[in-house]
Amino acid sequence: MxxxxxxxxxxxxxxxxxxxxxxxxxxxxxxxxxxxxxxxxxxxxxxxxxxxxxxxxxxxxxxxxxxxxxxxxxxxxxxxxxxxxxxxxxxxxxxxxxxxxxxxxxxxxxxxxxxxSAKHQARWLRPLLEGEIRSAYAMTEPQIASSDATNIQCSITREGDNYTVNGRKWFITGAMHENCKIFIVMGKSDPTNPNRHQQQSQILVPADAAGVEIIRPLSTLGYDDAPLGHAEVRFNKVKVPKENLLLGEGRGFEIAQGRLGPGRIHHCMRLIGCAQRALELGCIRANERQTFGKLIGEHQSVREALAQSYTEIQQARLLTLATADAIDKKGAKEARDLIAAAKISVPVMAQAVIDRVMQIHGAGGLSDDWFLAEAFNYARYCRLADGPDEVHMMSLGKQLIKRYSQEPPHG
Structure with a gap:
C-alpha cells in the first residue's frame, strides 16, 4: 500500500x-x-x-x-x-x-x-462549478427517524407533466444562504413498492419555486453555521417539471449511495485537519502556561493526552487514506466497508482530540478566541451527518458477519 x-x-x-x-x-x-x-x-x-x-x-x-x-x-x-x-x-x-x-x-x-442530464448540468451544475450559486440536499425529516432513510415521508407524486413535492425537511445545510438556488430533494414516489429501497426518488427543486418555505434556521450546539446555515424547510405542493427527476423513479437510494460514499470521506479528511490543528495548538499551549511551578507540558497528564491524540490522528489518517485509495481502485460500492469504518472512527477521534486540547486551554477552550469549540461542534454533528455512527456500525457488522460466515478464515 x-x-x-x-x-x-x-x-x-x-x-x-x-x-x-x-x-x-x-x-x-x-x-x-x-x-x-x-x-x-x-x-x-x-x-x-x-x-x-x-x-x-x-x-x-x-x-x-x-x-x-x-x-x-x-x-x-x-x-x-x-x-x-x-x-x-x-x-x-x-x-x-x-x-x-x-x-x-x-x-x-x-x-x-x-x-x-445535460439540461440539469447547464442550468445548475455550471453555476455551482463557477461558485455563483449555492445548493442544499434535503433528506432528513423532523417527524421520523431519518437514520433509517426508508422512513422518509416526503412525497413526490406524478401529476401529468409535473411532479408535486410535499413534506418537511430539517437540518438542511446550505438552505439559509441567500444564494442557495437549488434543492436536491429525496422523497417517496412509490410508497407501496414491496422493495422499500425502490420507493424513493430524488428530484431537483428550485429554491424559488412556489411552495418552498424556509421555516426557521437551526443551530448545532448553539452554532448557526452562518452564512450557509441549517434550515427547516417545508415543501408545500411544490410543482416541478417531470424532467427534474434524477435518473428515474425509484432510484433515490442509488443516487444517495453514489453521493454519500465519497462525501463521507471528504468530511473525514477535513476532520483530520481539525484534529491536527488542535494537536498543534495543544502543544503550543503546553509550552506557554505554568501551573504548580512548572510548564503544563511537563505534567504527565498533558503529555499523555497529546501523545494519545497524536497516535489517534495518525491511525485515522492512515485509515482515511486507505479508504480513499480503495474508492479510487474499486469504486465506492466495493470500498463500503472502509468507508463505514472511517465514518465511524474519524469523527469520534476528532471529537476526543479537540476535547483534550480544549481542556488544556482551560476556560479559553470553550470560547471563540480559538477555533476549538466550533471544531468540536463540527466533529460532533458529523457523528450524525451522512448517517449516524450506529447505522454504519450495524451495516459494517452485518457485512463482516456475512463475509466470514461464507468464507471462514483458515488457520
Missing amino acids: NFELSPKAVKYQRQLQDFMQAHVYPVEQDYKQQLEQASNRWSTPPLMTKLKALAREQGLWNLFIPEQFKTFGGVGLSNLEYAPLAELMGRVLWAPEVFNCNAPDTGNMEVLLKYG
Whole structure:
C-alpha cells in the first residue's frame, strides 16, 4: 500500500499550504467580524468573495473533481491525492468554500456530474462549478427517524407533466444562504413498492419555486453555521417539471449511495485537519502556561493526552487514506466497508482530540478566541451527518458477519 503522492498532488499541496498561510490564517478574526457585523448573516462576507477570486486565479478551484469529470473543470486529482488537500482546508472551518470545495455543494455537484442530464448540468451544475450559486440536499425529516432513510415521508407524486413535492425537511445545510438556488430533494414516489429501497426518488427543486418555505434556521450546539446555515424547510405542493427527476423513479437510494460514499470521506479528511490543528495548538499551549511551578507540558497528564491524540490522528489518517485509495481502485460500492469504518472512527477521534486540547486551554477552550469549540461542534454533528455512527456500525457488522460466515478464515 503506497500513499506517496504524485508530483502533481505534491505541487497542489504546497501551493494550498502557502495560500492558507498567506491569505486564510491571518484573516480568521476578520472573517468572523464581517459575519457578526453583516446586516444579513446568510450572505457571503466580502472577504470570502475576495479570497475565492484569488484562489481561482491561482488554480486552486474545484480541486475535488476527479479525473473522469475533468472536462467540467478541476485538476483531475484522485481521492487519494485530494485527501491531504481536504485536510489542509479543514484546518479552518470556512476555508473549503474559498476553493469551491465545501459541503454540501461538492456532494451536490457530484450528483449532477454523475446523474444529471445535460439540461440539469447547464442550468445548475455550471453555476455551482463557477461558485455563483449555492445548493442544499434535503433528506432528513423532523417527524421520523431519518437514520433509517426508508422512513422518509416526503412525497413526490406524478401529476401529468409535473411532479408535486410535499413534506418537511430539517437540518438542511446550505438552505439559509441567500444564494442557495437549488434543492436536491429525496422523497417517496412509490410508497407501496414491496422493495422499500425502490420507493424513493430524488428530484431537483428550485429554491424559488412556489411552495418552498424556509421555516426557521437551526443551530448545532448553539452554532448557526452562518452564512450557509441549517434550515427547516417545508415543501408545500411544490410543482416541478417531470424532467427534474434524477435518473428515474425509484432510484433515490442509488443516487444517495453514489453521493454519500465519497462525501463521507471528504468530511473525514477535513476532520483530520481539525484534529491536527488542535494537536498543534495543544502543544503550543503546553509550552506557554505554568501551573504548580512548572510548564503544563511537563505534567504527565498533558503529555499523555497529546501523545494519545497524536497516535489517534495518525491511525485515522492512515485509515482515511486507505479508504480513499480503495474508492479510487474499486469504486465506492466495493470500498463500503472502509468507508463505514472511517465514518465511524474519524469523527469520534476528532471529537476526543479537540476535547483534550480544549481542556488544556482551560476556560479559553470553550470560547471563540480559538477555533476549538466550533471544531468540536463540527466533529460532533458529523457523528450524525451522512448517517449516524450506529447505522454504519450495524451495516459494517452485518457485512463482516456475512463475509466470514461464507468464507471462514483458515488457520
